[in-house]
Amino acid sequence: MAEKVLEVKNLVVSFRTQQGTVQAVRDLSFDLYKGETLALVGESGAGKTVTGRAVMGLLANNAVLEKGEILFRGQDLTKLKEKSLSRIRGRGIAMIFQDPFSSLNPIMRIGAQLTEAILAVRGSREQTAQLSRKEAKAKALQLLESVGIDEAEKRLSQYPFELSGGMRQRVVIAIALAQDPEILICDEPTTALDVTIQAQILELLKKVRSERDFSVLFITHDMGVVADMADRVAILYAGRLCEIGTAKEIFYQPEHPYTWALLQAVPDPSGKGALSFIPGQPPDMLHPPMGDAFASRNPDALPRDFEEQPPLFQLSETHFAATWRLENGAQAVSMPASLRKRIEEQTRGKGVR
Amino acid sequence: MEKDLLTIENLSVFFGKKAHPQKAVDHISFTIRKGEVIGLAGESGCGKTTTGRAIAGLTEPSGGSIWFHDQRIAVGTLDQRAALKQLRRELRAQKKNGTAEQELLEKKETAACLKQEIEALEAEEKRCIRNRQTSIQMVFQDPAASLDPRMTAEEIVSEGLRIRGELRKDQIRETAGKILETVGLSREQASRFPHEFSGGQRQRIGIARALIMEPELLIADEPVSALDVSVRAQIIHLLNDLRKDRSLSVLFIAHDLSLMQYCADRVAVMYGGQIVELAEKEELFSRPLHPYTKALLSAIPIPDPIGQKMRKRVGYEPGNLSEQRENQVFEEIVPGHFVLGTWFDLEQYRSSCCRDGLRK
Numbered sequence: 200m201a202e203k204v205l206e207v208k209n210l211v212v213s214f215r216t217q218q219g220t221v222q223a224v225r226d227l228s229f230d231l232y233k234g235e236t237l238a239l240v241g242e243s244g245a246g247k248t249v250t251g252r253a254v255m256g257l258l259a260n261n262a263v264l265e266k267g268e269i270l271f272r273g274q275d276l277t278k279l280k281e282k283s284l285s286r287i288r289g290r291g292i293a294m295i296f297q298d299p300f301s302s303l304n305p306i307m308r309i310g311a312q313l314t315e316a317i318l319a320v321r322g323s324r325e326q327t328a329q330l331s332r333k334e335a336k337a338k339a340l341q342l343l344e345s346v347g348i349d350e351a352e353k354r355l356s357q358y359p360f361e362l363s364g365g366m367r368q369r370v371v372i373a374i375a376l377a378q379d380p381e382i383l384i385c386d387e388p389t390t391a392l393d394v395t396i397q398a399q400i401l402e403l404l405k406k407v408r409s410e411r412d413f414s415v416l417f418i419t420h421d422m423g424v425v426a427d428m429a430d431r432v433a434i435l436y437a438g439r440l441c442e443i444g445t446a447k448e449i450f451y452q453p454e455h456p457y458t459w460a461l462l463q464a465v466p467d468p469s470g471k472g473a474l475s476f477i478p479g480q481p482p483d484m485l486h487p488p489m490g491d492a493f494a495s496r497n498p499d500a501l502p503r504d505f506e507e508q509p510p511l512f513q514l515s516e517t518h519f520a521a522t523w524r525l526e527n528g529a530q531a532v533s534m535p536a537s538l539r540k541r542i543e544e545q546t547r548g549k550g551v552r
Numbered sequence: 553m554e555k556d557l558l559t560i561e562n563l564s565v566f567f568g569k570k571a572h573p574q575k576a577v578d579h580i581s582f583t584i585r586k587g588e589v590i591g592l593a594g595e596s597g598c599g600k601t602t603t604g605r606a607i608a609g610l611t612e613p614s615g616g617s618i619w620f621h622d623q624r625i626a627v628g629t630l631d632q633r634a635a636l637k638q639l640r641r642e643l644r645a646q647k648k649n650g651t652a653e654q655e656l657l658e659k660k661e662t663a664a665c666l667k668q669e670i671e672a673l674e675a676e677e678k679r680c681i682r683n684r685q686t687s688i689q690m691v692f693q694d695p696a697a698s699l700d701p702r703m704t705a706e707e708i709v710s711e712g713l714r715i716r717g718e719l720r721k722d723q724i725r726e727t728a729g730k731i732l733e734t735v736g737l738s739r740e741q742a743s744r745f746p747h748e749f750s751g752g753q754r755q756r757i758g759i760a761r762a763l764i765m766e767p768e769l770l771i772a773d774e775p776v777s778a779l780d781v782s783v784r785a786q787i788i789h790l791l792n793d794l795r796k797d798r799s800l801s802v803l804f805i806a807h808d809l810s811l812m813q814y815c816a817d818r819v820a821v822m823y824g825g826q827i828v829e830l831a832e833k834e835e836l837f838s839r840p841l842h843p844y845t846k847a848l849l850s851a852i853p854i855p856d857p858i859g860q861k862m863r864k865r866v867g868y869e870p871g872n873l874s875e876q877r878e879n880q881v882f883e884e885i886v887p888g889h890f891v892l893g894t895w896f897d898l899e900q901y902r903s904s905c906c907r908d909g910l911r912k
């Protein structure tokens with residue numbers, strides 16, 4: 200296996216609110232390997248964005264990192280001071296946010312925002328050779344071209360409001376790439392965009408990823424997008440890992456009932472079968488339930504699911520799932536027939552087990 | 553055939569200066585039948601929301617008419633004005649050249665007729681506003697932004713009743729409670745404020761607010777775009793149930809064709825202010841003809857990693873739209889399937905349909 204670039208170990212993050220402590224991330228562990236794309240998937244409130252922000256050291260003021268380690272380049276990011284963290288941000292780890300309308304400064308020209316990002320890093324203590332403004336501008340131009348923006352020269356002097364949503368997201372990606380990060384965290388980068396634009400942005404991300412060979416932590420709730428982007432997939436529910444595995448394992452051999460439900464909630468492009476939904480609401484994280492958090496929304500939950508948190512059962516070298524149905528003898532519950540049929544159709548003749 | 557509930561004729565909505573108008577909606581025509589769900593898909597800026605707003609009476613049309621139950625509810629004079637302008641220009645040119653008196657007189661008469669027509673339509677405009685009814689209601693895209701944060705769910709839902717002049721408090725409360733239950737919320741939640749609800753629940757309130765007026769036509773403007781995948785499915789199910797129980801017609805606006813499969817009877821695809829393709833759902837998905845429809849279908853990501861990676865995405869770059877439009881027509885290729893294109897394009901679509909027909 201390739202080299203690990205990021206290790207998240209037993210991460211616990213909670214928020215102090217007036218109502219009490221909201222447990223957003225509860226004991227989450229995963230690794231990110233060099234050059235791979237790991238998708239973090241879950242509903243709103245599953246803790247995926249909080250995880251991304253914790254890695255960047257950008258948690259809100261009322262958030263508390265209770266426990267856990269985030270290892271990057273042999274350093275534990277949770278123990279670093281703000282000053283050393285800001286040196287890692289951008290150059291080591293960069294982040295793209297969901298809404299391209301609010302992640303750019305509305306009163307700064309595109310060029311100024313790009314050069315700011317370029318100069319910010321070059322100007323730091325370790326880099327002695329300071330780039331001149333002219334060189335920075337040339338680099339900005341080159342960056343804009345590399346993210347597929349035409350008339351880049353003209354765009355440099357434009358303001359964000361003059362660009363469309365897709366263009367803005369391209370600019371945001373250019374800024375994130377300005378310092379050649381090792382890890383790019385994409386927090387729902389296409390949720391606010393149209394399908395056609397979404398397809399373009401995903402293609403762009405795949406292109407720059409293959410050119411620059413960085414690792415991507417891709418946060419999304421759309422399984423269709425995951426299928427397009429991810430090498431590995433981690434399914435999050437109520438702040439915990441439900442299932443983690445390679446994209447093929449998650450899509451073709453899903454084991455956790457929540458993964459089944461998520462896969463079934465995606466519209467089938469062939470239009471066959473009914474669109475199913477996940478009944479009920481995600482649990483209240485002020486008082487997280489005992490046991491498997493998904494049990495109350497799972498019609499086939501085992502009695503034990505309500506009482507005890509299932510451990511991650513290993514299914515293959517890369518595939519783990521946390522559900523009691525995998526414990527020896529408890530395999531009473533099997534995958535819904537409609538999903539099984541869909542997977543069979545998808546895998547036919549493709550050499551997947 | 554079911555009766556048409558709403559008819560749109562040559563609807564245009566132009567924004568900005570008259571000399572350089574921004575053509576948000578450019579001469580579109582379609583009908584919505586009673587009890588039908590019609591999907592309107594297209595990328596942002598294609599005019600789908602503006603169409604919805606014009607139907608709901610939130611935007612004044614520049615040209616064309618909208619008929620609801622044989623009553624005109626909106627009208628614009630754009631086309632008549634353009635015709636009049638053209639006629640006057642011709643008159644001026646002919647005067648200079650000294651054309652026969654007779655011909656000039658005839659043209660002058662037509663001009664006078666047109667002028668009268670415009671005046672009549674303008675008078676009609678005022679009547680239209682009165683004709684507008686509560687039986688067309690709208691559900692908005694962003695449930696967080698479309699609900700007043702300082703009103704309780706019950707106040708939001710019952711506002712329409714109070715505006716209509718319903719005065720008995722207990723009756724208002726009863727109706728609001730009932731409608732909240734219809735959309736899957738409980739009466740106990742009526743006194744809560746929007747921020748206490750989740751995104752899906754907020755959208756349910758938005759739907760309840762529209763339903764309380766007992767509409768015949770619901771305009772749902774991207775009702776699920778802001779929601780999570782699983783919640784999205786819940787709202788689609790709710791809309792489908794409501795439609796069955798109340799024989800509601802719905803104009804379902806979305807940028808994504810994938811959900812149309814589950815809720816629409818017919819689907820219209822818009823691009824650059826025009827409808828480029830309109831067909832029954834099954835027909836459109838199994839045999840898309842217009843290149844933009846194909847591009848839109850290929851952009852939907854499918855939950856199948858191998859299949860998704862093998863799939864080829866189709867692009868659509870039409871070039872200069874206004875030039876092409878001059879020789880394009882919106883024609884029926886096979887019964888119920890309309891496509892926009894030049895005569896040459898349409899001929900090709902027709903022959904490809906024929907080939908498909910033979911193969912079947």
